[in-house]
Each structure stands twice: as structure tokens, then as C-alpha cells.
Amino acid sequence: MEGGLSMGISTYTQKQKFLAGVVCSLIVLEVVSLLFSLMGPWRIYQREIEVTGRFIAPFGFAMLNTMLILVAAANVLVLLKFLLPNWKPHRQWLGGLLGVALLFPVLNLIRGISVDAGYSFGILNQPPLNIFPLPVVIAAMIAGFVVFNKFFLLLIGVAFKKRMEKIAGIYSAIMLAYWLSAVGLWLVKINGAIHWDANLLKPITYLAYIIIYFNWPVLSRPILEKENTFMQITFEKNPAPKQKPADQSALGFGIYFTDHMFLMTYDEGHGVPGESADSLGCEGWHSPRIVPYGPIPMDPAAMCLHYGQEVFEGLKAYYGVDGKVRLFRPAENMARLNLSNERLCIPPIDEAFAVHAVEELVKVERDWIPTQDGTSLYIRPYIFATDPHIGVRPAKQYIFAVILSPVGAYYASGLNPVKIFVEEKYVRAVKGGMGFTKAAANYASSLKAQEDAHKLGYSQVLWLDGVERKYIEEVGTMNVFFVIGDEIVTPALQGSILGGITRKSCIEILRAWGYTVHERPLALEEVVAAAKAGTLKEAFGSGTAAVVSPIGELACGGETLSINNGEIGAISQKLYDELTGIQWGKVADPYGWTKVIA
Ligand SMILES: Cc1ncc(COP(=O)(O)O)c(C=O)c1O
Secondary structure (H helix, E strand, O other), rough: EEEEEOOOHHHHHHHHHHHHHHHHHHHHHHHHHHHHHHHHHHHHHHHHHHHHHHOOOHHHHEEEEEEEEHHHHHHHHHHHHHHOOOOOOHHHHHHHHHHHHHHHHHHHHHHHHHHHHHHHHHOOOOOOOOOOOHHHHHHHHHHHHHHOHHHHHHHHHHHHHHHHHHHHHHHHHHHHHHHHHHHHHHHHHHOOOOOOOHHHHHHHHHHHHHHHHOOOHOOOOOOOOOOOOOOOOOOOOOOOOOOOOOOOOOOOOOOOOEEEEEEEEOOOOOOOOOOOOHHHOOOEEEEEEEOOOOOOOOOEHHHHHOOOEEOOOOOOEEEEOOOOEEEEEEEHHHHHHHHHHHHHOOOOOOHHHEEEEEEEEHHOHHHHOOOOOOOOEEEEEEEOOOEEOOOOOOOOOOEEEEEEEEOOOOOOOOOOOOOEEEEOOOOOOOOOOOOOOOOOHHOOOOHHHHHHHOOOOOOOEEEEEEOOOOEEEEOOOEEEEEEEEEEEEEEOOOOOOOOOOOHHHHHHHHHOOOOEEEEEEEEHHHHHHHHHOOOOEEEEEEEOOEEEEEEEEEEEEEEEEEEEHHHHOHHHHHHHHHHHHHHOOOOOOOOEEEEEEE
């Protein structure tokens, strides 16, 4: 049976729509506020002429207005950033404007102090309200600019994002109270007559900022996603579906495969406008299709079989406790697939389309998603070179495939710490090689060490760097973290390490919780010394399959180091609970990482 699958158009949650409305209103407010602000310096100018008979700060006047424009523009850009995070130029513009606008409070301060110094030294007439000594006035000004400057508030939010969002929200609340009281006093002063002024906008602005800061994780992802104009995926239903495995506790990993698979073909030079991926900027990819799972015919001379031009990805679909099916950060996988593609001279795929293809396939195979606690549907996207050619060069034909496999719970009986063998003979990758990619070849070269370690009774190897054999890189097919004293360290990604999506998520969660996480070169000897000194508190691997895998023992050059007495540490357990909670919909997902697809 043939038919077309409907193309998914991105949808927004009610919350996102509401927040988008808030941000849009705020942008309008900022612009209106700017117009009022520009009148401020003009009034100062008039007052100074009235009081002193001369205009004492022409430079300050020009500077103030210029800065106000810059600050307002920066505010507008910051707010636009929420709406259009994929808007590329904002980085430079925003960075430049933030930098210049940061000068504003400082320059304004200098200007204010020079005027007050003028009054105090009798150069200018003392204004009636200035009854305090100069040091008090200066101190109050500095405090005022630092504490009550909205721009500092914005910078705090922008610079520290999630970690500071609550503080920034509380700060905004204080500002709101401050401005409400100021407006109240001011209204009393003018006998209850409401005078339209920029001051009236401030409370509204701060209220909106409070909403923004408390919702930063939702806002910091695209709200206005472009509508997708994807290629049509054709669908051929499997006429002979398989029996699904009855016992979900015996699924294992990568043993069973579902009834359908996704395929898409690449031919150099192929491109039918509107039909191929040309319009998506990925010329040559065409004929996306979901077809019955089965052998893919291939020429014996297909280049992937000879020169290993193959890259892959790994992610999962989770059947949540609420009955919804979720993917976890699928766009990250497709971005990484393109990184691998680039390194192996494989033409890029359209990342959004690839995510869409995965979604469509998972929806077709919804009934294959296991439902027992800890189980999931493993998704394996991969690309391999197919042209029949013997000769070393990049291929001109490829297939992009996605297959699905229901997999069992990784930890059937709780999180068990594993024994790790520090590998000093073989290396996994070197800088300049392909370690940062998910290329099949990397896994072929790791098999020997893995086999040897298994024979010695260890579950994984700890890979050291390929040049000095000194720095820690990864653990088996996972990234690795060490809790040393109050610091959590994971090796920096410097070309030979795969940038794990679980690694990235762990770092973001740990930082959001307030832990100090450093991505830096980590020498094995530092870990050994920490273990001996008793400051090595925990160690764990991170990856899609196991999520978090605690390390209980490290065998290193004849020595055996026990970590946390071979038991799971508190941080590892907390991290595991949080990540799996988000993935299975057991806890809220404040980061917007999961994508509900069915
Ligand atoms: C070599 C290697 N390192 C790290 C990882 C962890 O990556 P992720 O967290 O994206 O699964 C993997 C995962 O498959 C891997 O193969």
C-alpha cells in the first residue's frame, strides 16, 4: 500500500504562545519607553539652563541620548533573541551592543558626578534638593546605578542564564516594588492626577521581566520556528508484520527490529526543485521513504564496504508515564550527524528534515515502543556510501537509513557501579583524527581493547589520549565525569572525544543545580592522586544507552582504585533520576529537551 505521510508543522504550547506574547509586548514597551527616555536629557538640559544660566554638559547630553538609544536597541535585540534564537547576526550585534550599552551606566555616572561636583564646589548654583555632602551623593549614585540599573539586570540574565534566573526574577520583583512605590509617591505629589510618564511603564516592564526570568528555559528555545516545507515521505506498509516480543524484560539491546525503516538516497547532481532536498539546502538527497524493514540491496563494490565511509547516530523514543511518546534532544543528534558527515566527506543532510523523518517513522511504529519501566525504542540513523567503485575517494551515492529497535531496561536491578580498566596499550582516537565523530571506524578500532578488558573481568576501558597517554578521554562508549573535591570535571572536547548529548545535558543540569563543572584536560595521575587523597568522591560515564553509569573501581597499571567504596554516589544517582525523569515524563522538563511526538 502506497501513500503520502502528512508533513508535520511545528506547533507551540500554550505556554510558549503566552510567553511569546509577553516578549512581544515587552519589545513594544521598550520602544515606547525609549521615546520617553529621550525626553529626559532634554528636561535636564532645560533645568540646568534655568538654574545656572548656562549649559554645563553638552557632551553629557549628547552622550546620554546616544547611550539611551543603544540601551534601548540592546534591550529590543535581547528580547528579539528570545523570539528568533536562530537569527544568526544577533550574536555579533547583540554582543557589540551589550558591550557598548554597558558603558552607559558608567558614563552616566561620570556625568552625574561631574554635575554634582560642580554644585558642591560652587562652580554651579546648588540645586534646592541637593542637601547631602558630595561623598554621600557619589556613593548613592554608584549604588543607584549598580543596583537600580535595568541593564545590569538584563546582563545578569543573559550572562548567567539558568543559574541566575531565579535571582534575576527576585531582583526584578524588588525593582517592581521599588518602582511601584516611586510611582505611588509621585502620584501623591501631583494630587492624584495621573500623569503619563515613562515611570508608569517601569512597573509593567519589570513585571514582564519577572515572567521572563522565571521562564527562561522555555523562552531560550525557538518560539517562532519556521514552518517546515518538507519533502513528501512515501509510505509502503509492511504486508507481513512481525510478532512483537512478548516479554519486555528480555528485550536486551539491539536484538529486535521493527516492521519498517526509513530510507533516503543521495546521488551527486540529483536535484528536482521542490522534490529533492534542494530547497532545504541539501542538494542531492531524494526519495525519502518508509518501507518494510528488510535487506538493502547493495553492489559488492559499494564503497562503504571497502573504505568505511559510514556514520551513525543513536537516540531513543520513550513511552512516558503519561502515555505520551517523547524524543530526547533529537536535533542535537542530527547536528552531530552533520559534524560526522563533514569529517568523512559525506554530503550534509537537512537536520530538521532528518528529525521529522525519525518522528514519522516512530509514529508508524508506535506500537513497537515498549512500555515497561526503563524500556525504550532505540533509534539508529546512519549513512553509508553505496557507489560501486574501488578507489579511495569520497563516494557519489549514499543511503541515509533509520531503523528502530525496542530495547530493555539498562539497569534491571538498580544502578550498579562498574569496574573499569585503564587502557594503556591501545588508543581510541587522536586529535586530527575522527574521535569527535560517530563514524563506524572508531568503533571497529576500539573492539580489541574492549575484548581484552572483558576477558580480565572489566566492563569497559578508560581511554587515554593518543599522544601522551596521560589525559583521560572517554570510558568505553561513554563520556566520563569525576567528582573531585567540590569540582566536577569532564575532559574538554578537543577533537578526539565524542561530544555526547547526555554529557552536554549532565553539564547543563549540574550547573543549573549550582555545581561547579569544569570541562578541562584531566590527567589520569590527578584522578589517581585524588583517589589516594580521598578527594575523589564519584566517577560516572554518560551516554544514551545507560544515561549515567557509576564507576566503582578503576584498574590502573596493576593498582586497583575503589571509588566511593564501589557504591553509587549521590550526584550520579540524582543526575540519573533527573535525566530519566525528564525522558519518561516523570518530572517537568524545564529545559525543553523532550519533544512529544505522539
Ligand atoms: C564514543 C562515545 N562517546 C560518548 C557517547 C555518548 O554520547 P551520547 O550521550 O550522545 O549518547 C557515545 C554514545 O553513543 C559514544 O559512542
